[in-house]
Amino acid sequence: MTITATATPGKSLLSPTDHTLVLIDFQSQMSFATKSIAPELLRNNAALISRGAQSFGVSTILTTVAEKSFSGPMFDEITEAFPGQPLLDRTSMNTWEDEGVIAEVNRIGKERIVFAGLWTSVCIVGPVASAIDQGFDCYFIADACGDISPEAHERAVQRMIQLGAKPMTSLQYLLELQRDWARTETYDSTTGIARKWGGAYGIGITYAKSMFGASEGQH
Numbered sequence: 001m002t003i004t005a006t007a008t009p010g011k012s013l014l015s016p017t018d019h020t021l022v023l024i025d026f027q028s029q030m031s032f033a034t035k036s037i038a039p040e041l042l043r044n045n046a047a048l049i050s051r052g053a054q055s056f057g058v059s060t061i062l063t064t065v066a067e068k069s070f071s072g073p074m075f076d077e078i079t080e081a082f083p084g085q086p087l088l089d090r091t092s093m094n095t096w097e098d099e100g101v102i103a104e105v106n107r108i109g110k111e112r113i114v115f116a117g118l119w120t121s122v123c124i125v126g127p128v129a130s131a132i133d134q135g136f137d138c139y140f141i142a143d144a145c146g147d148i149s150p151e152a153h154e155r156a157v158q159r160m161i162q163l164g165a166k167p168m169t170s171l172q173y174l175l176e177l178q179r180d181w182a183r184t185e186t187y188d189s190t191t192g193i194a195r196k197w198g199g200a201y202g203i204g205i206t207y208a209k210s211m212f213g214a215s216e217g218q219h
Helices: 028-032 039-056 067-071 099-108 120-133 150-163 170-178 184-197 199-212
Strands: 020-024 059-065 088-090 112-118 137-146 166-168
Touching: 020 039, 020 099, 020 120, 039 059, 039 112, 039 137, 039 170, 039 184, 059 099, 088 099, 112 120, 120 137, 120 150, 137 150, 137 170, 150 166, 166 170, 170 184, 184 199
Parallel strands: 020 059, 020 112, 059 088, 112 137, 137 166
Antiparallel strands: none
């Protein structure tokens, strides 16, 4: 049997309208003990995915735990991307056990969910495992999560993969939403986000555009 290729994206690829992004517990108290990733890189990656989601109009849930009494405020890099959006504060370590968060998941009504937050082994594994049990298609942004040690982070990542969750990275998330440089309506926003928060890739974009006005949307 001959397989015929078509110029269409794979069904597992994310689009701006097919998923909800859930950002969990990006707060000061948990950050102090995070050792698997440098805090400045974690904040950078949180900004990258937040600005990407905002730019593409991705339905996004922001949730904290004990914000006023213990854990502190959510990173400015996130809240500034979603001005005025309420933060759903919880007492539960597992976000998926909070009725307020679940009500918002059901209101939005997307069966595909992308997770990121602190810590990988608690804040992310819990809701990923719970959502998968209930039939949701789950992704997690591995470099926008951190843990008390590289070992703790890696074991949590392996556990989620074994459960069926799909790992990805922050820059991958942004570029998967764009996916075609000829999409001019989001081209400037995407390259602008990458220039500011895309690390060495962003430096390359700045160089190419500054030196010879390059544009990826042309052959």
